[in-house]
Amino acid sequence: MTSSDVDCSALCKSFICEKKPPALKIRKRGDKKEVWCTWIDEECDQGWCIHSKCAIRKMSQDGKCLKTIQPVQTSSDIRLDAPYPDAMPKDLARKFREKRK
Numbered sequence: 001m002t003s004s005d006v007d008c009s010a011l012c013k014s015f016i017c018e019k020k021p022p023a024l025k026i027r028k029r030g031d032k033k034e035v036w037c038t039w040i041d042e043e044c045d046q047g048w049c050i051h052s053k054c055a056i057r058k059m060s061q062d063g064k065c066l067k068t069i070q071p072v073q074t075s076s077d078i079r080l081d082a083p084y085p086d087a088m089p090k091d092l093a094r095k096f097r098e099k100r101k
Contacts, residue, residue: 008047008065010035014055015046023051 009015010024011033017024023039035044039051046052047063058066088096 006065008052008054008059008063010044010046010052012054012065014058016053016055017044017049017051018053019051 010017011026015024017037019039023037024044025036025038027034027036035046036042037044037049047059047065052063053059054065056067060066
């Protein structure tokens with residue numbers, strides 16, 4: 001885990017409350033938003049709750065958000081002579097081409 005990981009927030013678009021019916025309620029208190037759990041009638045524990053889930057599966061076991069920006073692969077990083085890992089063997093590809101004709 002990197003130091004840039006932050007606590008999971010219920011205000012995130014990917015946050016899901018799995019309690020049925022969902023117990024998550026967001027309400028305004030003055031200037032700030034308050035995340036409230038109607039099931040226990042207290043403030044939401046967010047990433048620490050057993051009913052919390054990340055829709056894009058980026059939450060770690062300790063309630064941290066693992067959304068990190070992946071480095072962009074440049075054209076100098078790509079090897080053109082390297083085969084694709086899921087590439088079909090040449091002799092098998094030739095057989096498919098012959099059958100298609």
